[in-house]
Amino acid sequence: GKPPCSLAPVDPLKLKALSMGLSKELKILLIKIESAGRQTFNISEVEEQRIPLCKISIKNTATEVIRACKGTRVKGKFKESFVLPAFSVKPNIDIDIPIPREKLNPPTPSIYLESKRDAFSPVLLQFCTDPKNAVTVIRGLAGSLRLNLGLFSTKSLVEANSDHAVEVRTQVQQPADENWDSSGSAQTWPCESSRSHTTIAKYAQYQASSFQESLQEEKESENEEEGEQTSDQSATTKIIKFGTNIDLSDPKRWKPQLQELLKLPAFMRVESSNNMLSHVGHTILGMNTVQLYMKVPGSRTPGHQENNNFCSVNINIGPGDCEWFAVHEHYWEAINKFCEKHGVDYLTGSWWPVLEDLYSSNIPVYRFIQRPGDLVWINAGTVHWVQAVGWCNNIAWNVGPLNSYQYQLALERFEWNEVKKVKSIVPMIHVSWNVARTIKINDQDTFKMIKHCLMQSIKHIQILRDQLVAAGKKICYQSRVKDEPAYYCNECDVEVFDLLFVTSENSSKKTYVVHCEDCARAKSPSLAGVVVLEQYRIEELMRTYDSFVLVSNTS
Ligand SMILES: [Zn+2]
Structure with a gap:
């Protein structure tokens, strides 16, 4: 597990200086008081209540989250999980009790x-x-x-779109509960198959002729049974083709x-x-x-x-x-x-x-x-x-x-994919914000998990933002347009949300490439030649965060 507060030790003086430098605001509260029958105002400086970042939870408002981020000196990269183990809803399955074979x-x-x-x-x-x-x-x-x-029958598919693309996997036919290694001497786990392409019409032809052949073989084997057995069926390896991932x-x-x-x-x-x-x-x-x-x-x-x-x-x-x-x-x-x-x-x-x-x-x-x-x-x-x-x-x-x-x-697989450098086909941060904007959640567990993810997202964005600004890096706001996709890092395939690190790979062709912070810094530690685009105003995210509340079932 992660330590509850994985931040660098805070120097209160530096913290004060940092906060004054970044949020140049002094909150003044005017308090109306009666004095000798006259109304006057008393001016009092409001002590901004700052909750330490490690104490922040989904019970806090977006303003409190942002304030906590601003008041925390994060050394280097801020990285926390979007999943809170305490919210887990996985069923308890006891792995240590031996299960009898029949079960x-x-x-x-x-x-x-x-x-x-x-x-x-x-x-x-x-x-x-x-x-x-x-x-x-x-x-x-x-x-x-x-x-x-x-x-969806083969006949209808051919009639509808005979030239449509089919991906083909060439495989060795074997019983469903067996998977032999290439030498045919032992069962194994890997089962590689080679990939090629064809059309619906051509695969349909293959599928039909494969069926006809098998009818023919059946007939022949019936005839053979009357005579003498000639060949050992189990010794022959049959190569088959599987038509897969046909896009409808x-x-x-x-x-x-x-x-x-x-x-x-x-x-x-x-x-x-x-x-x-x-x-x-x-x-x-x-x-x-x-x-x-x-x-x-x-x-x-x-x-x-x-x-x-x-x-x-x-x-x-x-x-x-x-x-x-x-x-x-x-x-x-x-x-x-x-x-x-x-x-x-x-x-x-x-x-x-x-x-x-x-x-x-x-x-x-x-x-x-x-x-x-x-x-x-x-x-x-x-x-x-x-x-x-x-x-x-x-x-x-x-x-x-x-x-x-x-x-x-x-979300768990989203994070595991990042560890394994595999692309998460579902951009979960993007989806979580979209869900928060559009869906009313009445299940408490679901609500807490999504809210936590949004909170973590805000924390990552705000801390990264402050670090960039403190380093003198300009952030260019560029609002999202309709149907704009979610972004992934060009190098490591991690989802990049809100703050995009963009380089122009070919200035004449105007092709822009999105990177995550790490990959952008790997190319240029000072981010020279990298434009930082911001797709949402932080106020916009804060509003979405605060408006995302648990809806009661009865209302
Ligand atoms: Zn990357």
Whole structure:
């Protein structure tokens, strides 16, 4: 944990001098007094009540936060977490109690809806987003809601946009619970696949001919059974192609398909007011837009958690099934260690867990079949990997239901990504401010976490601002424009919020590059040639911060 007050020791004299130098203001209070029947005024100097920065909490006003920042001499870079462990809402899962073998294969929560109305019940949302439920399958949801999944069949896709781009993964077909190393002698974790590109029409042709071939093989093997066995099937390695990450974001190209998905309950939809991804302000391909997957048997989506631990929705279009494996978020670090041991990067590499390794580490694994029309809800942070059993298409996207568990996991991964120098696809600071501006929060845990994040954000901005000004660096205010994206550092991919360190890489072409403070200083310690842009007035952020309050459920 971090020390409660991670600041340099404060010299009271210097502090006084600093504060007078920076905030040239003397507050005077006029007090009306009666004196011998006449009203006069008494002038008194107000002692500014300054709370030490380490005592500041979300109970304080923005003014108090700013004042505390101004009154604190921060030596060097100010860096504190946006997550407060005391606010954690993670479920208590005891990792030390050995789980009997049969319980390491727990049944997957499967919901059978009695009626269409049940899909829209708040109970379903509550169940799916319960931190204890890693994964939920909603059986036959497409049927219950009369979704026309035929719109996503290979035939319809070819008719709609045959030339559309498809990313292809070339893989080795193998049983779902096996992953052999290249020599074929042992099970292993890494599962590399090579990448190429094709079109929907061409993949459709491949998918169809793969199906025809297998029918043919089936026929031949039936004939062979009558005669003598000629070949050992298990010895042959079959190479397959998986059509992945097909972008269905364009509303003009995919209008009927996208319209059909509006029939889903709000919390599962691509866009909804309580979905954090609807408050990013711009498109994040595959997260707040739909992606399509075209599969033949054996097509593998390796193990992963979603970007920033967001939830995901996946519908099997059919005609074949998919097999899923899922592990609760609680165990991700144990899985991370297995990846490290096998030399594959947990966040960016391709790996397929060896089930025996998980069981021997006391990690329960959900394993289930997703049939056509079934919707799989992957809860926040759930580690999962998927393999096609038959020939099928799937559609999927992410959602970020605004609850405390989702928000906490998203912020935690935001910070872990920074440690691992991996880009957070969801700009969580930008999203947090947008949420505070637009959404009324009535859940106390969620409110406290967001408020804390905003407070930390203000602290970082104000302290950095004061340091820049004290060093004589000019800060240029440049208000954000409509649809302006969130910014990331060009070098380290960290989100850069409000104070942008901009360089002009090519003055004639007028290309500007955004950096974080660290990377800007790495290039030029004095920030020579770096323009500091400020996208929000501090007063604006203070107003948003103070206006963001817990809304009572009854009002
Ligand atoms: Zn950087």
